[in-house]
Amino acid sequence: NAGVTQTPKFRVLKTGQSMTLLCAQDMNHEYMYWYRQDPGMGLRLIHYSVGEGTTAKGEVPDGYNVSRLKKQNFLLGLESAAPSQTSVYFCASSPPGSGHFYGYTFGSGTRLTVV
Amino acid sequence: SQKIEQNSEALNIQEGKTATLTCNYTNYSPAYLQWYRQDPGRGPVFLLLIRENEKEKRKERLKVTFDTTLKQSLFHITASQPADSATYLCASLSYNTDKLIFGTGTRLQVFP
Numbered sequence: 562n563a564g565v566t567q568t569p570k571f572r573v574l575k576t577g578q579s580m581t582l583l584c585a586q587d588m589n590h591e592y593m594y595w596y597r598q599d600p601g602m603g604l605r606l607i608h609y610s611v612g613e614g615t616t617a618k619g620e621v622p623d624g625y626n627v628s629r630l631k632k633q634n635f636l637l638g639l640e641s642a643a644p645s646q647t648s649v650y651f652c653a654s655s656p657p658g659s660g661h662f663y664g665y666t667f668g669s670g671t672r673l674t675v676v
Numbered sequence: 677s678q679k680i681e682q683n684s685e686a687l688n689i690q691e692g693k694t695a696t697l698t699c700n701y702t703n704y705s706p707a708y709l710q711w712y713r714q715d716p717g718r719g720p721v722f723l724l725l726i727r728e729n730e731k732e733k734r735k736e737r738l739k740v741t742f743d744t745t746l747k748q749s750l751f752h753i754t755a756s757q758p759a760d761s762a763t764y765l766c767a768s769l770s771y772n773t774d775k776l777i778f779g780t781g782t783r784l785q786v787f788p
Binding site for chain 2: 565594596601602603604606609619620651653662663664665666667668669670
């Protein structure tokens, strides 16, 4: 049981390049989330999904797009990377509703540097 | 706007002592608070949840309290060990997104 798997683990991009971060979970969770973590800022919610085919904006959605074509996968896209998007990105998942009582399951993160 | 605040300064304690970490919230009344542990280079791992009507919750050497008057949760690790060294995050529900928002975390260092 792998839990939540993120790929890649590290990436360096040039300003203006695009990329997609992949998140896969094998726990059959309905809800999935993308957070970014920056020093002194804590974890901030970018986008989330409450089910296959649905997505919604979080606190800091600008510059990012997401897709949830399959229940187990949640993709985060950067169409034109900017240095301000240098961060560590975490994907998480939870069961609906009860995730508020049993916590979120996080992946190990993707460290992205935009130069 | 609602805020969750944790002491950004690292907490250094000696092995065997009790570590106490603080989470303060402002401008709202959360129905519950969650605590996570995060090791360097890893994602947060869920530890405990405490509801507003619970004064205290325990799990092995961990204890969490919730004081709605002080708007504060305390996280205690008794008989601390070097393996407890990590960053501990407090989290609660955002009114805007109905999803978790996190404090910045407090780094705990337990030395022998």
